[in-house]
Structures are given as structure tokens and as C-alpha cells.
Amino acid sequence: MRIQEHPVLDFKKGKPVEFTCNDETINGFEGETIAAALHAAGIKVLSHSAENHRPRGFYCAIGNCSSCLMEVDGVANVRICTEPLKAGMVVKSQSGKGVIK
Amino acid sequence: MKYVEVLVVGGGPAGLCAAISAAESGAEVLLTERSSILGGQLIKQTHMFFGSEKQYAGTRGIDITDILIDKVAELNVEVMKDANVLSVYEDGVISIEQNGKYMKVRPERIIIATGASEKSLAFPNNDMPGIYGAGAVQTLMNIHGVKPGHDVLMVGAGNIGLIVSYQLMQAGVNVKAILDASPTIGGYLVHASKIRRMGVPILTRHTVKRADGNDSLERATIVELNEKWQEIPGTEKEFDVDVMCVSVGLSPLSELLFQSGCEMKYVREFGGYVPLRDSNLKTSLDHIYIAGDVGGIEEASSAMVEGHIAGLAAAMSIDKQHPAFESLYKDYQEQLDSLRAGHAGDHIRAGMAKASL
Numbered sequence: 442m443r444i445q446e447h448p449v450l451d452f453k454k455g456k457p458v459e460f461t462c463n464d465e466t467i468n469g470f471e472g473e474t475i476a477a478a479l480h481a482a483g484i485k486v487l488s489h490s491a492e493n494h495r496p497r498g499f500y501c502a503i504g505n506c507s508s509c510l511m512e513v514d515g516v517a518n519v520r521i522c523t524e525p526l527k528a529g530m531v532v533k534s535q536s537g538k539g540v541i542k
Numbered sequence: 543m544k545y546v547e548v549l550v551v552g553g554g555p556a557g558l559c560a561a562i563s564a565a566e567s568g569a570e571v572l573l574t575e576r577s578s579i580l581g582g583q584l585i586k587q588t589h590m591f592f593g594s595e596k597q598y599a600g601t602r603g604i605d606i607t608d609i610l611i612d613k614v615a616e617l618n619v620e621v622m623k624d625a626n627v628l629s630v631y632e633d634g635v636i637s638i639e640q641n642g643k644y645m646k647v648r649p650e651r652i653i654i655a656t657g658a659s660e661k662s663l664a665f666p667n668n669d670m671p672g673i674y675g676a677g678a679v680q681t682l683m684n685i686h687g688v689k690p691g692h693d694v695l696m697v698g699a700g701n702i703g704l705i706v707s708y709q710l711m712q713a714g715v716n717v718k719a720i721l722d723a724s725p726t727i728g729g730y731l732v733h734a735s736k737i738r739r740m741g742v743p744i745l746t747r748h749t750v751k752r753a754d755g756n757d758s759l760e761r762a763t764i765v766e767l768n769e770k771w772q773e774i775p776g777t778e779k780e781f782d783v784d785v786m787c788v789s790v791g792l793s794p795l796s797e798l799l800f801q802s803g804c805e806m807k808y809v810r811e812f813g814g815y816v817p818l819r820d821s822n823l824k825t826s827l828d829h830i831y832i833a834g835d836v837g838g839i840e841e842a843s844s845a846m847v848e849g850h851i852a853g854l855a856a857a858m859s860i861d862k863q864h865p866a867f868e869s870l871y872k873d874y875q876e877q878l879d880s881l882r883a884g885h886a887g888d889h890i891r892a893g894m895a896k897a898s899l
Contacts, residue, residue: 442689444713449588449602452687477686485671485758496757498671502678503583504576505659505795508669522678523577 443481458528475521475532476502476509487511487521488534510539517541546572546620548856549636549649551627551798554582556834556845556852557655558610563853564653565617567864572647573614574625574638580614581607582657583677584842586684588712589705592730596877597843604684606842630802634829651829651856654799655849658792658813658835663697666752668788672759676706676789683713691785695762696720698789699744704733706787711740718781721748723767751778753786762786794836802830811893812838820899821875822855823848831856838893847877 444452455471462479469478476499479487486496487509499509504523513519513532517539521532548564550557553575561573579585587603598606614621625640635648660675662668672691674682676698679690694715696707699722707717720737725747727734734744751765751773766777793814800806804825805818816838817825824831833852834845851874854864864870882890 442691444683444687444689446714447687448712450604450684450687454687473686477682477688480682480690481686481688487671490669495669496671497669498758499674500662500678501660501675502681503659506675522681525578 442483455526458526460526460528460530460532462532463534469526471527472525474502475511475513475519475524475526475530478526479521479532489536491537511535512539515542543635544572544645544647546570546647546649547860547862548572548651548653548853549574549647550653550655550853552582552655552657552834552836553577553580553621553623554655554657554834554845555584555606555610555842556657556836556849557582557653558614559846559849560653560655560831560833560853560856561619561849562610562613562617563850563864563870564857564862565614565619565853567854567857567867568862569651569857569860571617571619572622572649573619574622574627576624576626578624580611580621580623586677586680587842588684588709591843594877594880596873597846597881599843603842610846627798630798630830632803649829650860651831652802653831653833653849653852653856654802654836655833655845655852656795656798656836658794658839660788661791661793661813663750663788663790665750667754668750670753670755670759671757672755672784673753673786673788676702676787679785679787680706680709683709683715689713689715690787691783692716693718693781693783694785694787695750695764695781695783696787696789697750698722698728698787698791699734699746700728700789700791701730701733703787703789704729704737706789707737707742708733708740710787711742715785717742718783719764720744721750721764722746723749723771725769749773750786759784759786792835792839794838796836799825799830799832799836802827804830805899807897809838809893809896811889812897816893816897818897818899822859823852824855824859824899826899828859838890838897840890841881844878844881844890847874847881850874851878
């Protein structure tokens with residue numbers, strides 16, 4: 442759900458890119474955050490909590506709260522609410538606390 | 543190891559102004575910002591600021607950012623973006639991670655301007671996707687142009703709750719109601735009446751009883767509170783919403799200050815633990831200064847003024863005196879006094895009395 446018209450703001454978008462989230466192809470714009478692209482595509486559940494497996498989305502959107510951690514291009518625990526989107530990124534829900542490679 | 547005269551941590555309104563004033567005093571400044579853009583939370587403030595002209599009243603937050611960034615670019619300020627300050631050691635060395643590289647910096651003075659983070663609220667299922675900080679929703683809408691959902695319940699009728707509700711409607715999102723547990727609206731009445739005119743009820747003495755949904759938020763149950771802030775049974779109401787914005791205050795992001803070993807104190811009026819400071823915004827450690835929300839939750843206007851004071855004072859302490867130090871310093875202190883005057887500043891003045899060295 443992207444805002445089409447806004448009374449005050451004019452959104453400058455990067456070029457359209459494709460990436461994958463849990464093997465599904467998603468469209469987004471280069472340079473926006475991964476979280477913004479996922480949300481625009483209707484994906485709110487990013488992972489499940491390590492112990493009680495409760496669904497997790499982002500909460501703060503500015504890199505404070507760690508609720509949005511995902512695996513990006515093989516790197517675990519990436520704060521996707523601040524990580525800029527690039528073409529071809531492979532984004533995955535990580536299980537548990539993630540594995541540092 | 544890199545050596546600098548003044549390190550400013552955080553590129554929001556406070557940090558930008560601190561860097562400007564320290565550099566204008568003749569100090570060599572390094573400014574670090576963890577994100578890829580400068581401006582902090584100013585970059586999503588589409589509303590016009592209050593206060594006086596000196597703090598850019600009448601200008602939208604997004605435009606203030608550009609004014610400050612342009613000033614920084616003209617000065618002797620090295621800017622490091624995507625740079626996370628990881629630690630502040632006892633000997634004054636700090637470590638930074640940038641794009642996967644680790645480095646150490648030894649500054650003569652450090653100005654911590656790391657800002658604040660949004661608080662959460664305790665109720666069953668408060669961790670469900672669809673429940674966001676109000677500032678998070680503002681980031682999503684105003685920076686990325688993405689709607690948070692269709693129907694929103696806003697929790698908190700302070701200025702952030704009111705302003706974000708208005709901005710949600712500007713973006714074409716339906717705001718079903720605004721709640722606040724307190725008996726009165728905390729934000730400016732000018733914002734509240736604008737929202738009421740648009741037909742959104744503001745329910746004071748109400749709180750969230752629970753949230754429900756299958757994987758993400760679908761329904762919120764609210765309840766009325768009595769004068770003792772206890773739930774009144776039978777007053778529950780349900781709202782079908784896919785978004786809840788929690789705007790119940792902020793707490794200072796003071797981890798680096800704790801690490802540094804400066805004297806900290808819990809000050810309720812300031813939203814959490816804050817460093818003790820003198821009128822120059824110097825902490826109990828001679829080489830560490832603060833500016834903005836990290837020292838106590840306030841407004842962007844006062845964060846900018848504090849930034850200028852900390853920048854001038856930190857530079858002065860290493861013999862870099864601004865040519866107009868006396869008059870600027872006096873003017874900034876007077877601006878702070880006037881921003882904190884009157885009834886609206888009562889809690890800030892109370893906090894200041896507890897947090898002063």
C-alpha cells in the first residue's frame with residue numbers, strides 16, 4: 442500500500458528492483474528500507490520469536506528495538522528497518538537467534 | 543587510531559547543531575550518524591514548528607533538516623554516515639563500526655546526541671505485528687511513502703499522537719479513535735481541535751485492554767478508567783483495526799553514557815535514566831557533553847538550542863573560542879529559558895532541578 446498522492450510530500454523513489462523474501466519475489470525501490478518494501482507488499486510478519494514462537498513485526502522503524510531482525514544475503518540479525526534495499530537481495534526469516542557465519 | 547578535537551555522536555537536530563557550533567568555534571569536528579541520512583527524526587516532521595523564529599518556527603521539520611545539513615557542509619566537519627558508535631572506554635577512546643569495518647577514535651571532547659526511543663505499553667498481545675510506535679508509522683509514511691494499513695487506533699494524545707494522527711489522515715488512512723489514559727489531552731489544543739474537526743474522537747481516561755488477531759492485529763479492545771486509573775468493568779469497546787500506534791512517550795538512548803561512567807540518575811520527568819549535567823551540558827566527566835533528548839525528553843526546538851550550547855562549550859573547553867561566544871552563549875541560554883517557561887515547561891524545569899550538577 443503505497444501513498445499515491447500527498448498534500449505536503451513528494452516521494453523521491455529509487456529505481457524499481459526485485460528481491461526475494463522467503464523465496465517469494467517482491468518488488469521494491471532501491472534505497473528504501475527492506476522493511477518499507479516488505480510492508481508495501483503486505484508482509485507484516487517478519488519472523489517468530491526465539492522462545493515462544495510469537496509472530497514478530499517491526500516496532501520502532503529506526504534501528505532501536507531489534508524486533509525486525511532478519512537474515513539478509515546470508516548475514517543474520519540485520520535490522521531490516523534501516524537496511525537499504527538493493528536489487529537481488531535474499532531476505533529470509535531467521536529461526537531462533539540466528540547463526541553468525 | 544584517529545584523533546579529533548570534537549566528536550559528535552548522532553546526526554539529529556541536537557547533533558547537527560552541536561557540530562555546527564563546535565566547528566564555527568574553530569574546532570575540528572567528526573560527526574557520526576548510524577543511519578545513511580542526517581537529520582534524525584526531523585526528516586519525517588512534515589508539520590510547521592512552533593517556538594520562535596530562532597528555532598525555525600513556521601518552517602516544516604523536513605526543511606529545517608536541509609538548512610542544518612547545508613551549514614554542516616560549509617564547515618570543517620567530517621561526517622561519517624552508517625556509522626555505529628559501539629563503545630566509550632574509560633580512557634576516552636571510542637570504537638566505531640562502519641560498513642563492516644571497526645575503528646578507534648580518540649576525541650578530546652565527545653558530545654553525545656543519540657536521542658531517544660519510543661516506549662511500549664503493557665497489555666496482552668502488545669508484541670503483535672500491526673502494533674507500532676507512532677514514530678515508526680511516521681517513518682513508514684513520511685519517508686518511504688508507505689501506508690501502515692487501513693484503520694488505525696492511536697494510543698496517546700500527546701503532541702506525537704495528535705500530529706501523527708493528522709499525518710495518517712493526510713496519507714489517506716482512517717484513524718478510528720485516539721485514546722489517552724490521562725483525564726486531559728497532553729498535546730497542544732490547536733492540534734487536538736484540528737483532529738476533532740475532522741471527526742476523530744479523542745477518548746481521555748481510556749486505555750488498551752488487549753489486542754487480538756491471527757498473526758497480526760485485527761482487533762483492539764479498550765476500556766475506560768476511573769479517577770484512580772483503574773479499569774471500569776463493563777465499559778469495554780472493540781475496534782476493528784489493523785494498526786495500533788503506541789505514542790506513550792520516549793526514553794533517552796543513554797547506553798553510551800552509562801558505558802562512559804558518567805553519573806546517571808533516574809528522572810521521571812525526563813523519561814528514564816539521564817546523565818547529570820551542568821549549564822554547559824557537561825556531564826560529571828570533563829570530556830563528555832550531551833545535547834537533546836538523550837539528556838531528557840523534550841522537543842526538537844530545545845534539542846537544537848542545546849546542541850549549539852554544547853558545541854560552543856565543548857570547543858571553548860579546548861581553547862577554541864567562538865568569536866561571538868559571549869553573546870551567542872547568552873542568547874542560547876535565554877532561548878532555552880523561554881522554551882521551558884510557563885505551564886507547558888513545568889515538568890522540564892522539575893526534571894532539570896533533579897538532573898543538574
